[in-house]
Amino acid sequence: MRHAHTVEQVRAAEDVLLARMPEGALMARAAHGLAQAIIDLLGSPYGGRVLLLVGPGNNGGDALFAGAVLARRGCQVEAWTFADRVHEEGERALRAAGGRSSRFDAATSRPAPGTDLVVDGIVGIGGRPGLKPDAIAARDQVTGLPVVAVDVPSGVDVDSGETPGPHVTADVTVTFGTHKVAHLVDPAAAACGAVHLVDLGLALPPADVEALQPVDVAALLPRPGTQAHKYTRGVVGIRAGSSDYPGAGLLSVAGASTGLCGMVRYVGDAAVATRVRDVHPEVVGDGRVQAWVVGSGTGPHAAAELAAVLRDGESGVPCVIDADALAHVTAPLTSPAVLTPHAGELAAMTGVDRADIEAAPLAHARRAAMTYDAVVLLKGRHTLVAAPDGRVRVTTTGTPWLATAGAGDVLGGLIGALLAAGLDPFDAASVGSWVHGAAATLASDGGPIVAVDVASAVPAVVRRLLA
Numbered sequence: 001m002r003h004a005h006t007v008e009q010v011r012a013a014e015d016v017l018l019a020r021m022p023e024g025a026l027m028a029r030a031a032h033g034l035a036q037a038i039i040d041l042l043g044s045p046y047g048g049r050v051l052l053l054v055g056p057g058n059n060g061g062d063a064l065f066a067g068a069v070l071a072r073r074g075c076q077v078e079a080w081t082f083a084d085r086v087h088e089e090g091e092r093a094l095r096a097a098g099g100r101s102s103r104f105d106a107a108t109s110r111p112a113p114g115t116d117l118v119v120d121g122i123v124g125i126g127g128r129p130g131l132k133p134d135a136i137a138a139r140d141q142v143t144g145l146p147v148v149a150v151d152v153p154s155g156v157d158v159d160s161g162e163t164p165g166p167h168v169t170a171d172v173t174v175t176f177g178t179h180k181v182a183h184l185v186d187p188a189a190a191a192c193g194a195v196h197l198v199d200l201g202l203a204l205p206p207a208d209v210e211a212l213q214p215v216d217v218a219a220l221l222p223r224p225g226t227q228a229h230k231y232t233r234g235v236v237g238i239r240a241g242s243s244d245y246p247g248a249g250l251l252s253v254a255g256a257s258t259g260l261c262g263m264v265r266y267v268g269d270a271a272v273a274t275r276v277r278d279v280h281p282e283v284v285g286d287g288r289v290q291a292w293v294v295g296s297g298t299g300p301h302a303a304a305e306l307a308a309v310l311r312d313g314e315s316g317v318p319c320v321i322d323a324d325a326l327a328h329v330t331a332p333l334t335s336p337a338v339l340t341p342h343a344g345e346l347a348a349m350t351g352v353d354r355a356d357i358e359a360a361p362l363a364h365a366r367r368a369a370m371t372y373d374a375v376v377l378l379k380g381r382h383t384l385v386a387a388p389d390g391r392v393r394v395t396t397t398g399t400p401w402l403a404t405a406g407a408g409d410v411l412g413g414l415i416g417a418l419l420a421a422g423l424d425p426f427d428a429a430s431v432g433s434w435v436h437g438a439a440a441t442l443a444s445d446g447g448p449i450v451a452v453d454v455a456s457a458v459p460a461v462v463r464r465l466l467a
Ligand SMILES: NC(=O)C1=CN([C@@H]2O[C@H](COP(=O)(O)OP(=O)(O)OC[C@H]3O[C@@H](n4cnc5c(N)ncnc54)[C@H](OP(=O)(O)O)[C@@H]3O)[C@@H](O)[C@H]2O)[C@@H](O)CC1
Pocket: 014, 018, 026, 027, 030, 031, 055, 056, 057, 058, 059, 060, 062, 122, 123, 124, 125, 126, 127, 128, 129, 130, 131, 132, 150, 151, 152, 155, 176
């Protein structure tokens, strides 16, 4: 599991370690990890040219000490400082190693010709969101050069992943001790580039925000026991699609029929049912299920289909509520459910502007999960799965090629199959989303895909996970 801790949790864990270690040792550990990551990017430090952006705190200190390491190894290192006082020992170390530092001046400071990369040490976890004017000017001066952010790209809101003001956009972020929320949650995560974690040996408490890794998904995936039969593996019912939107029914069934539960029932328009069975002959009609998927392509029937599903919910049958059915959900739900809105659908459900949801997806997904007393899967580049108790899992698999019609129908069906197989709504939604993203990446292989390709790639992803 990749855990994302809050600034308060990181500070508390650092305090414990700082009390046990000689002064400066923790920062030295961070700075060496940072320097090594930069060397890996440069190929060789000798003859390289690096520009440090150095703010007033320990984030700037990390940059200065890393710069000293690089300078000792033959790199030309220059620092632009953004405060009257920067980390004194760090600045001394840089100068002693042959590096230079000067106060940034928007009128005259320019990156030296041949600069290979820029290190953003303006602010880290002690920074307020946004950048001061001189930092904005410096950021704009180095446009086009690769940027390595120290701990976080300066200017992002570390604990929420929001970017309410100007910020640095990095190619690589080198962070320390643990991931922070901004590394996983958009829009800040999109400003981090690739995130590299340097271990500091911190002892950390459980985190509310996490991202499943392949080993976690493999452990959670349902797999048939030796005595299994189709009913013990769970039956999922699909109420999706209509004569106007037959494809929604077909794709929801495709997502459910990837072999992760024992049987799939399709309940809907007779003509659609015939087409479903032409493609998926194993699919049967109405009957008892262990989970429902409802909504996509149901149009004017959405409210009635949702009501039918929620009636079964009274006896504990969980459901996935998607697309057209989302508009008919009233809060709070009284049966186990996964809601799967994109930002526009969540906006319509909650009356909040879509742009506000996209600017603060973590806060809005959490609030919706509490309001509806259900798991809310908010779709996005990094999909968020929020539980009513405040826990959030971030999906980091996927590819931009997954932004294609019907991919959401496949996802709903997949999550429904996992619910039917016995996963709880939080696990079903987060595992389903992870597998869906991984299947898209596998199917895409760098090229275009359509929704049915994602469903077709699910068994191969599962096979690799269980191998
Ligand atoms: N603790 C440890 O053991 C370890 C910590 N480590 C490192 O320390 C970093 C945290 O260091 P930190 O606490 O010194 O805070 P930091 O992020 O440098 O910034 C605070 C300073 O910035 C200022 N400021 C605030 N907002 C601003 C803005 N928007 N624009 C401009 N200025 C702004 C604020 O001053 P103020 O304006 O509030 O007077 C304050 O002076 C952490 O991210 C990691 O890199 C590692 O070495 C591992 C060991």
